[in-house]
Amino acid sequence: MKEENxxxxxxxxxxxxxxxxxxxxxxxxxxxxxxxxxxxxxxxxGQFVLKHIYNYEKHYLVWLVVIVGIIFSIYQGRKEKKxxxxxxxxxxxxxxxWSGMAASFFVLGMILTKLGWGIVVFPFFIMxxxxxxxxxxxxxxxxxxxxxxxxAWALAIGSTLVxxxxxxxxxxxxxxxxxxxxxxxxxxxxxxxNK
Amino acid sequence: xxxxxKQLTEKESxxxxxxxxxxxxxxxxxxxxxxxxWGAVIAICSLVRLSxxxxxxxxxxxxxxxxxxAVIPQIYFSVKEKKxxxxxxxxDVFFDNMWMAFGICIFLMIFITGSIYSGLKPMTEEYxxxxxxxxxxxxxxxxxxxxxxxxxLPTFVTGVSMKFKPMLWGGLLCWVCCIVxxxxxxxxxxxxxxxSSIFAWFIPGLIMEKDYRKAKxxxxxxxx
Numbered sequence: 001m002k003e004e005n006x007x008x009x010x011x012x013x014x015x016x017x018x019x020x021x022x023x024x025x026x027x028x029x030x031x032x033x034x035x036x037x038x039x040x041x042x043x044x045x046g047q048f049v050l051k052h053i054y055n056y057e058k059h060y061l062v063w064l065v066v067i068v069g070i071i072f073s074i075y076q077g078r079k080e081k082k083x084x085x086x087x088x089x090x091x092x093x094x095x096x097x098w099s100g101m102a103a104s105f106f107v108l109g110m111i112l113t114k115l116g117w118g119i120v121v122f123p124f125f126i127m128x129x130x131x132x133x134x135x136x137x138x139x140x141x142x143x144x145x146x147x148x149x150x151x152a153w154a155l156a157i158g159s160t161l162v163x164x165x166x167x168x169x170x171x172x173x174x175x176x177x178x179x180x181x182x183x184x185x186x187x188x189x190x191x192x193x194n195k
Numbered sequence: 196x197x198x199x200x201k202q203l204t205e206k207e208s209x210x211x212x213x214x215x216x217x218x219x220x221x222x223x224x225x226x227x228x229x230x231x232x233w234g235a236v237i238a239i240c241s242l243v244r245l246s247x248x249x250x251x252x253x254x255x256x257x258x259x260x261x262x263x264x265a266v267i268p269q270i271y272f273s274v275k276e277k278k279x280x281x282x283x284x285x286x287d288v289f290f291d292n293m294w295m296a297f298g299i300c301i302f303l304m305i306f307i308t309g310s311i312y313s314g315l316k317p318m319t320e321e322y323x324x325x326x327x328x329x330x331x332x333x334x335x336x337x338x339x340x341x342x343x344x345x346x347x348l349p350t351f352v353t354g355v356s357m358k359f360k361p362m363l364w365g366g367l368l369c370w371v372c373c374i375v376x377x378x379x380x381x382x383x384x385x386x387x388x389x390x391s392s393i394f395a396w397f398i399p400g401l402i403m404e405k406d407y408r409k410a411k412x413x414x415x416x417x418x419x
Binding site: 090092093096097099100101103104107108110111114115119120123124127128130131134135138139149153156157160161 | 288289292293296297299300303304306307310311314315334337340341344345347348349351352355356366370373374377378
């Protein structure tokens, strides 16, 4: 293959194109962030209402809503697999990061199953939410995601200072700032850019 | 931008990007010194703590303070490597940010597990006072599991992104050991933590260092 020389401007432009493309892809895929974000937000606040306000014993059953997320992700994933498209290095990095995140959530779930879900679970989840969004935001250079990640980490610290019930609200707040709000901002930004 | 550049076909653009990636892959030769250091530090800390428990002695200081001390050479290596890099490849940004986020999460994990432990301690003590026997579980027994969970994430992602199998397998080993430590005693947990840090960081670090030296030699020979 003939070696081509890129000027610094051309290289920067190419990288910028890759980032913009990934931003656009992430915006297209923000449906995952939104579906999972809203489901988790609903589960956190729902569990708080059931446990703290109604004293309902089986308050944790509200987390069954994640089944909806799993079914949706499998369906959406299959649908997208049919649409073959080229992927960039940045797309792959994001994909590997979130595969690693999914594995981490699974392993964390195994630890907490043995330790007991009723002890302290939310600070660990909030910390991981922060890690995923902070790194994703840094890769695509999207500040709301980076800030969302940092705020989630602060909420993880804060959640250790309150009782189990209020940790649920910290979890809901973390989801709001690190998933839901950045996903809407990414969507609207790309909608404006595409007009 | 010229008109010709604008008219690149999709295939041409993809070829161009693929070429860039290959170029980046060929030129990405990190020294494995930081990985070697962290692999050794974590393994030493785990094994010293194991010997403290097994032989029933206590060092005058907490051996895990060594991890805080290791931050100083880490900063030195990072600054040195940054100066050496002629240009920052896009992959570097990803890895730098991910490992930085990992470092932050390690501090958060220390804080979270510490505050949970101190919150549960009075309860377990009271349980022991009331029942006369030890609490059915102690939170510190899960410490290794939480840290192994975190060790696995950036190691796995780095391994799979760099297509560097020793790290990929190392990351997976961290997660497998994490699951095993849920069910094992603290002594076994410490052995598995030492084992994970050796396979996830120390050995891949040695391989990276060897590759780096080889590449440097090759580069020097080409310039002669």
